[in-house]
Amino acid sequence: MQKIWQEAEAMQPELVERRRDLHRHPETGWTEFRTAAMVVKELQALGYDVYMGSDALVEAEMMGLPNNEVLEKAMARAVSEGADAALVEKMRGGKTGVVGVMKLAKPGKTVAFRVDMDCNDVEECTGDTHRPLAGGFRSLHTNAMHACGHDGHVTIGLGLAKMLANHKEELAGTVKLIFQPAEEGVRGARAMVATGIVDDVDYMFGGHIGFKATKADSLVCLTGGFLATTKLDASFKGESSHAGAAPEKGRNALLAAAASCIALHSISRHGQGASRINVGVLQAGTGRNVLPDVGLIKMETRGANTEINEFMVSEARRMIQASAAMYNVETVISEAGGAPACVADHELGAEIKALAEATGGFGEVIDYMDLGGSEDCSYFMERVQQKGGRAAYLMYGTEIAAGHHNSCFDFNENCLHKAVAMLTELAIAYTNK
Known part of the structure; x- marks a missing residue:
């Protein structure tokens, strides 16, 4: 355990750099061409089997798509900002979902992690105390801002991908990393679930930076109250x-x-x-x-x-x-x-809490909090539960500069490596169940 946490902490500068790059280049729902292309490249380099475009979602189930003009402009912008043009072309029509799959030689369970990628339709603030402005990573795009922490979520997901690739010998079964578009407006998950990607999943984990977990160095092991x-x-x-x-x-x-x-x-x-x-x-x-x-x-x-x-x-x-x-x-x-609504698995939450406390990685481990809102990770969680699997949603504690979806939102980046380490622990523990 200690080795994993040390490795994750050593990764922190890399995580901060990636988060700030993503924050500078936010993309709204179904236009995450640059972000998704980055994810594809990283996963392929790490040896994952990668599914994207029409292989990662069902077009007929995509909800709330922008018009073609918006999509085309977003594709062009992504390429101008460094995205691989061939990969962007494969995502034409807003098909920006990505799935990375790693199958291990040792038999075991199938464990999936879901990450959301999109930003908000928010014009980022320009106040003197706003750290992204002072640090040079304020959004470059008009009326688009990572005001909910999804830049951090993508960063955590790719950090997890790297850690798991480095710890193959400790894993078993199959790991699936699901990078979902269009969470804002709860539009994107249904189209990915419709592919059957989680139908064989034994354990499903989602998570969020901050939200109601606004204390640094803390972890909420189970979140309920999904409306x-x-x-x-x-x-x-x-x-x-x-x-x-x-x-x-x-x-x-x-x-x-x-x-x-x-x-x-x-x-x-x-x-x-x-x-x-x-x-x-x-x-x-x-x-x-x-x-x-x-x-x-x-x-x-x-x-x-x-x-x-x-x-x-x-x-x-x-x-x-x-x-x-x-x-x-x-x-x-x-x-x-x-x-859909989603029922929290309190038994699984208790298991996560015991594991989190055993790692010693958090100053405070909280067993449960109520979300009091909606999140379309519930599509994945509900499908896994319907198929006999188990699912949990965590919250990674951090101070926030302003509320989620606020133009001055920002978070303490120290939560990034802690989330990566904890999810790595979960992958090792639950693929070996």
Whole structure:
């Protein structure tokens, strides 16, 4: 154990350099061409069997894709910033998922680790106290920032890949490293799960920097409280007319969209557990003297379990359709993202805690925390559990400069090598189960 922690600590300068490079070059969901190309190159160099592009996800299951113009510009930018053009081409259409597989000679269990890669649609702050600005690694891209720590997650994943390649003799079975696009908006996991990549997995591990674990040198061994969620977009199409001369000839999509917003927030909450609904975007109309013929709302539902969330979705669809009918406009409702609820395996959490305490690598080991939000790692975890495997989600403790998704977000990079060491310990322990 001590050797692994020493090796991981010696890797810290390399981890910091990579994290800062990723922070400087953030890529939003389904446009992670540079990041994914880097991952492919690293995994191939370390001897992993690498699956990417159409081999790593099912196109029909991809949710919330940007339009082709956005994707093409992102591909060109990635190549201009050093990405391998041939690899980027294989990811055309936003197919930026990557899986690295290492099969060991010694029989054992199949253990998978999931890493998310995308950034947020956030313009990074320019305050004097913002460390990425002072350190020269502030985002180079407009309205794109690693404001949730996924730059750290990719760094940890690649650090783990290197450690496992260096410790093959201690491993058994099969290790799978899953680098997932489009976690923000919970859009990316479903398409990767649909390939069957985790159907044979015995143990599945995910994790996150910070979030509720905001104390340095700490580890949360098990995270629960994953709310099921669905992200919906509803577009409204009416008929425009002159607002002064012939308002009676129009069909008002703005009013239909606005009425939907009010109706959605009036949905009864569920008595069997937590339920949530929120309209985050309302756009409508074309001009002040034109009766509005177009409208759009972007919203989400959440539930303590999948059934509660499905109740909220069903009611949301009903409210939207009724509001559209009331104003005699058409509506199209599309799913832009989603994730199921996930049940925490407390027995597995206790095992992780015992292992973490035995390593002596953390000042504080916490057995459990509630997430209180949604994360599409739950797709992987749920599938593994359905197939008879076990799954856990950890949190790597670190101080944060501002809350997640805040323009001044930053974290203490000392958590990087500790996470790498702990995940290496898990890989060794659980492939040999």
